[in-house]
Amino acid sequence: MTSPLDSIRIVLVATSHAGNIGAAARAMLTMGVTRLLLVDPLRFPHADAVARASGANAVLDRAQVVGTLDEAIAGCALALGLSARPREFAGRVLPIRAAAETAIAHADRGDVALVFGTEMSGLSNDQLARCGVVATIPTNPAYGSLNLAAAVQVACYELRVALTGDRVWQAPRFAPATTDEIAALDAHAERTLVDLRFLNPRLPRRLMPRLRRLFARAGLEKEEVNILRGILARIDETMRR
Amino acid sequence: MTSPLDSIRIVLVATSHAGNIGAAARAMLTMGVTRLLLVDPLRFPHADAVARASGANAVLDRAQVVGTLDEAIAGCALALGLSARPREFAGRVLPIRAAAETAIAHADRGDVALVFGTEMSGLSNDQLARCGVVATIPTNPAYGSLNLAAAVQVACYELRVALTGDRVWQAPRFAPATTDEIAALDAHAERTLVDLRFLNPRLPRRLMPRLRRLFARAGLEKEEVNILRGILARIDETMRR
Missing domain, CATH: 1.10.8.590 (Helicase, Ruva Protein; domain 3)
Known part of the structure; x- marks a missing residue:
């Protein structure tokens, strides 16, 4: 059974900490997103990644390591670049909720990439320009520094809600009194x-x-x-x- | 200037890993939530908490350690308990988005607690019964194991969006052609x-x-x-x- 979530590529560019790669894999799998692409990671594979993946090893094992961002987004119908900071020459900027809806809407036309930059400085302007849409997570203006895996968690959560809505488990209903x-x-x-x-x-x-x-x-x-x-x-x- | 987010208490019950406390503090501050209460943490204060807080030390420094859940939610207008797994005797179960809206709606009547259980098994049924509302994050049915700080991140993100909407930075507009x-x-x-x-x-x-x-x-x-x-x-x- 295929899901539009199977068309989603999570692309992490030049990640410094292997632990963040593992935590991102776990964050993805909790939301049913499984395709991880790593552009030139500093250390991978690595024991820290396995430790933080906490059971989401299937995602790590399938992760593809590539040399350039262009390889990671090749063939995609749409690439969305995450950016916390304002950029002067950004094109279309969407909050992550609308960006996730756009991603799911494009998923039947081909793969859709969500691209995350480095822990320290995010994506460069050139890297962001390779993405048709800039996605951003609303944050505290005084402290907007989401951990990389936390940003992946919020993005994948919004993808899941965009696809399946936010129906959740309910306690069993017992017979109502007449x-x-x-x-x-x-x-x-x-x-x-x-x-x-x-x-x-x-x-x-x-x-x-x-x-x-x-x-x-x-x-x-x-x-x-x-x-x-x-x-x-x-x-x-x-x-x- | 006070914000309804100042009425939010994030309550972590019997957390095992100090690193998760630090990561939760960071997740909170990125969304403008600053009041952290720790019920009987295994290790706190701890260097791992500081390391993972990554600049959100103000939240850690202000964190209150208490002995029981009742102390942590004392005086609250509403307590919401997070639970991933279905419970037979749960009362009102809301997806985290609606739960966050409910939390913000109650914030002008007093404090509102969001209560998170242990990494291994979440809240006990008794602890959950102390909460008027059960909140749950939609997840992959085959792997719903969110990291504790990741769950705090999603919850605080929804609180922020419930309060301020998801307006985000936009690239500067240049003069349109006539x-x-x-x-x-x-x-x-x-x-x-x-x-x-x-x-x-x-x-x-x-x-x-x-x-x-x-x-x-x-x-x-x-x-x-x-x-x-x-x-x-x-x-x-x-x-x-």
């Missing part, structure tokens, strides 16, 4: 509260409306109504003793 | 192409419409029109020699 079960609970609670002399039927104030509002907002389940009525029944029995 | 300047360029290009015998005026095909379409799509600037007309003029001169 309206008559809830009405019976309300009535039971009212009787018990009167018996407890917590509720004065001649001066009821807003107690029952508030409880009903709380029950409604909670979206009670059948089992929860049973638990609450069990508690009320036990209070009733205790008072009768 | 319609008559573009029309003059079209006319000049057409003359030169005829002179070059690249364009046959009796059989023009779709050459000029295609060039006009390209120029229109590019959104030509004044200076670019001048450059293109300069090239055309040089071609004209060369042919006259």
Whole structure:
């Protein structure tokens, strides 16, 4: 089964720290992105990369090492260059969310490269000019220094959300209580509260409306109504003793 | 100047690796989140934390170490617990994007905690039950193991985007060419192409419409029109020699 994420190439240019390559591989795989290209890395393969990949070795093992950026983006339908800092001659600059949507939109026309520069200074102006779109991650203006793998994580997260949306696991749904079960609970609670002399039927104030509002907002389940009525029944029995 | 991000507490529970604490501090500061609370960390303070914080020492220096999760979330208007794995008794489960919007929406009513569990197994069910909302990051179903600091990075990124949107730097805009300047360029290009015998005026095909379409799509600037007309003029001169 192929996914548009299979058309995505993550290109890391002249990475200094092998650990960052491993952490980037892990970040990619958590989002289902698996194709890693390394342009002239300082040290690779390296034990630090394996240590930080933490199980994403399949991505590291398949990583391709190439000599130039042009080789890494050859044949791509689109290359997006990541840049934190403003550049005077940048063309189209997109926030990473829109950039990821653009990447996914192009993925059926061929490979799409996301290109990341060095830890110290990012991509050069010449390297960035090889990319049709500049992508940038919104950051704190006073401290915009994302770790390389952290930037890869955010970018791949946005690619995944752009492709599949952000549906996530949900806790299992249990059977909801019916309206008559809830009405019976309300009535039971009212009787018990009167018996407890917590509720004065001649001066009821807003107690029952508030409880009903709380029950409604909670979206009670059948089992929860049973638990609450069990508690009320036990209070009733205790008072009768 | 206070920001709703100042109401955000990032709570890391029983973190094993001090390096992850430093990387989390860096991830936070890149997004303008500065309040870090550590519940019973295995090793802190620690040189690994400082090394990975990479300049975000202000966040580490201000980090509070507490003994229990309850202390860390005391007084919060809302606590959100991060969980990758499905839990049977979870209440409201939100993808991190909606969770971040909820967090920002609550930030004017008091502090809001985002709670992260251990590297190995996340939060326990009891710890998660202390949180009013479960937040989860969409991941690859086959490999959902985000590094702790990577999860903090994605969460803080979504907090920042929820607060400030994803406006990013743009390259400076230069003066756009006027319609008559573009029309003059079209006319000049057409003359030169005829002179070059690249364009046959009796059989023009779709050459000029295609060039006009390209120029229109590019959104030509004044200076670019001048450059293109300069090239055309040089071609004209060369042919006259």
